[in-house]
Amino acid sequence: MxxxxxxxxxxxxxxxxxxxxxxxxxxxxxxxxxxxxAAAAVPAAMGTIFNKAYAFTPGAIDVLKFALTLEYLEEEFYVKGTSAAGLIPAEYGVVFNQIKKHESQHVNFLKTALGAAAPAKPTFDFTAKGAFADVFTKFDTFVFLSHAFEDTGVRAYKGQAGNLMAKEDEPLLDYALQIHSVEARHAAKARYILSTIRGNTRIKPWISLNEGSPVEVYAGDDNTVQGGTDITGIGGKSLDAVTEAFDEPLTKDAVLAIAGMFIV
Structure with missing residues (x-):
């Protein structure tokens, strides 16, 4: 850097x-x-400087708090997963340990940027009150929820980008978009691993209909309405192609409803 x-x-x-x-x-x-x-420490240090130098809008602060709640969830999910004996096969250990490091860096950056305004970390129940009872004992369930959380993160950052358009919030918009792209890479990797361990080539690193999608968490992967327009059949494209070409942002309320399943 x-x-x-x-x-x-x-x-x-x-x-x-x-x-x-x-x-x-x-x-x-x-x-x-x-x-x-270390380069990994620079975003947190930059966050300290920006927080002191720029008067972020109240809306931006609200976005940061919202983002931090999601990053808390993801970080703890991977901390627990990588610590669970016998859960992650050796060939995937490096992947999920690296994702854990990324999520910890996101948490540290957001906490630093928010300073005293940073919300406390909630208490999480990754079984979602028993719906995923084997999340830290069965690798398939762990990977399944991994891509559910990562996809949610992608849509959450996309949904909030428009709230960071004020000039004084521009540094935060830059960082939000950087985190957004990292979350997308995580989601693609989790989907690829899920396809591999299930032996299902219909599950792709990108969204294609609702193949491999965690409909228990989010049931909209096969959505064909974008920007208020039903794009089914445009250009003679298949439903697969339409869902692969577009992805929707989620509102704050929609994201919190998903996260709320896993917050005590």
Missing amino acids: NIFKIIDEIQQVDGDAVERLQHASRRSFMTKFSRSM
Whole structure:
């Protein structure tokens, strides 16, 4: 990560950025960071600076709190999963440990950006009151819920992007879109693993109808209405192709309804 390049890009958007960051030069800016700092720690450190330098809108703060609740859920899910003896086969251990690291970085960034306003982590019940009783004993169920949570994260960030369009919220929009793309990669990987362990080639890394989809959590993967328009049959395309080409955002209430299944 090139911190100097980041500063230059910030100044192209906001010419007063360096002054607002209370640093007179690149050199003095860099005193806040050790050149040997691990790259993974940089987003949290940047979050501290942005939180002090930019007056985020109340709507943006609400989005961050909402996002943090989801990231808490995902982080704890992978912490428990990677700690469960005999759950994850050795060939998939690296994958889920890496996803766990990503989710922890997301949590740390959001908590840092929110500071004292960060909500406390809820208590989670990943069985959803018994609906998924074997989530940490059966790998299929674990992977099934993994892609359910990741897909929910993708749609949640997509649904909130429009609420981060104010100029003072632009840094947060950038970070939200970066997290969004990571969540999408997680979802694709979980779907691929589910296809492999079930021996079902109809389950693809991308959404295709509701193949392999966790309809118990979200039943809209086969949705063909986008932007208020039913796109079934446009250009003579199949239902598979239509659902593969579009994905819908979810409202805050819809996402919280999904997350609420797993919050005590």
